Amino acid sequence: MAVRVSEAIVLRTYPYQEADLIVSFLTRDQGKLRGMARRARRPKSRFGAGLERLSYVRMSYYLRENRELATLDSCELIRSQFHLLSDYSASVVLDYIAEVTDNLLPPMERNERFFRLVLAVLDHVHAGRPGAVWQAVSYFSLWAVRLAGWMPQLEACTGCGLSLEPPERAFFRRDADGVLCGHCLPSGRWELSAESRALTHAMYRLPVAEFASHPWTKETAADLRRFLVQRIERAVERSLTTAPLLESC
Amino acid sequence: MPDFAEPLERLITEFKRLPGVGQKSAQRLAFHVLRAPRENAERLAGALLDVKDKLGLCRICNNISDADLCPFCRDPGRNQSIVCVVEEAHNILGIETTRQYDGLYHVLHGSLSPLRAIGPEQLRIKSLLDRIAAGAIQEAILATNPTIEGEATAVYLAKLLKPLGLKVTRIGMGIPVGSDIEFADEVTMWKALEGRREL
Ligand SMILES: [Zn+2]
Numbered sequence: 001m002a003v004r005v006s007e008a009i010v011l012r013t014y015p016y017q018e019a020d021l022i023v024s025f026l027t028r029d030q031g032k033l034r035g036m037a038r039r040a041r042r043p044k045s046r047f048g049a050g051l052e053r054l055s056y057v058r059m060s061y062y063l064r065e066n067r068e069l070a071t072l073d074s075c076e077l078i079r080s081q082f083h084l085l086s087d088y089s090a091s092v093v094l095d096y097i098a099e100v101t102d103n104l105l106p107p108m109e110r111n112e113r114f115f116r117l118v119l120a121v122l123d124h125v126h127a128g129r130p131g132a133v134w135q136a137v138s139y140f141s142l143w144a145v146r147l148a149g150w151m152p153q154l155e156a157c158t159g160c161g162l163s164l165e166p167p168e169r170a171f172f173r174r175d176a177d178g179v180l181c182g183h184c185l186p187s188g189r190w191e192l193s194a195e196s197r198a199l200t201h202a203m204y205r206l207p208v209a210e211f212a213s214h215p216w217t218k219e220t221a222a223d224l225r226r227f228l229v230q231r232i233e234r235a236v237e238r239s240l241t242t243a244p245l246l247e248s249c
Numbered sequence: 250m251p252d253f254a255e256p257l258e259r260l261i262t263e264f265k266r267l268p269g270v271g272q273k274s275a276q277r278l279a280f281h282v283l284r285a286p287r288e289n290a291e292r293l294a295g296a297l298l299d300v301k302d303k304l305g306l307c308r309i310c311n312n313i314s315d316a317d318l319c320p321f322c323r324d325p326g327r328n329q330s331i332v333c334v335v336e337e338a339h340n341i342l343g344i345e346t347t348r349q350y351d352g353l354y355h356v357l358h359g360s361l362s363p364l365r366a367i368g369p370e371q372l373r374i375k376s377l378l379d380r381i382a383a384g385a386i387q388e389a390i391l392a393t394n395p396t397i398e399g400e401a402t403a404v405y406l407a408k409l410l411k412p413l414g415l416k417v418t419r420i421g422m423g424i425p426v427g428s429d430i431e432f433a434d435e436v437t438m439w440k441a442l443e444g445r446r447e448l
Contacts, residue, residue, distance in 0.1 A: 043425040091363065
């Protein structure tokens, strides 16, 4: 059996037996995989810091035909997120990115655009400008939902088809697809502001790095973030552990 | 229909809940218990219940203890001015085997991990702050694991503790003894350089 080498981003790990780890990782060329890293928690493991959350690595592994679980041989660290720990909110944002990616992507389905998205938002957080983590989380959520095929169109009411061109207001609710007009959703609703809707168009068009000079705080597009988290939770049919922590940090 | 008589099946099921025990091992353990004398089974059952009934957490440091205070907090010979902060009670054992440390401990019962829904409120941080506010502690050694979660916890604690006016240190991280620098990755090497000391 030949060893495979893939560029990969480590999503999360689960301790297994004495010193092993089961690792969920997203490869550029094979999609999301799971693998067993033997003795990875021992001090002299050959994985070093490579299996930490969102480490960008060159992973060497064996994958048998018809087997769910790869055997990890070693990994070479390309970029680690250890530098980003000075601030708790960055920690929460990175865990959120890992959780969404791990839950949203089906196993063993190549999705290179998703892989590039994760790398781009990580680079953006590394650049470390004020507001970068909140830009990263909004940009990532929007594109994650879109690339996974769950993004509804925001231009018209999904109930009656009314155009939601501003000043027409748009609303949403956890258990409804897309956005609705005030008639179709009179209560129990959140509003998706015209500014946030305009921002989605900008984010579709531009790479995340282009937003570096854009003034951005945690409040910017908070409604859009809520809308997107609801889409993700609907798609994966469970609630995200990190989403409430994101809002409280 | 189950493969074994009901009581045996139940024992196998219970063994299988233990970490690292699969069907085969659970069967082996269950048959061992079945063949062993009754006293052995009673001792095992008693030990299992005692762990649950007689152990609690030390009132001061949250270490696992069979009394109000754990042996470290009870011992007046320990250095009362220094506290070593660890993630789990079993981490204390590793530090004690060095015989190089004679201070006190504080067990957090975990590390910050948003992915596992563990935020600052889920850790025993408040009781650490209370101990430091009491005034005797002059140094806190942050001995959380050298992982993303352990490091994030240490950085978070350092921010809370430093303004209280005590010395805050982090255990050394870097090249493991007996390995070769050639094989160290970027983070390991960086942490080793960061933690260098004068000889
Ligand atoms: Zn104690």
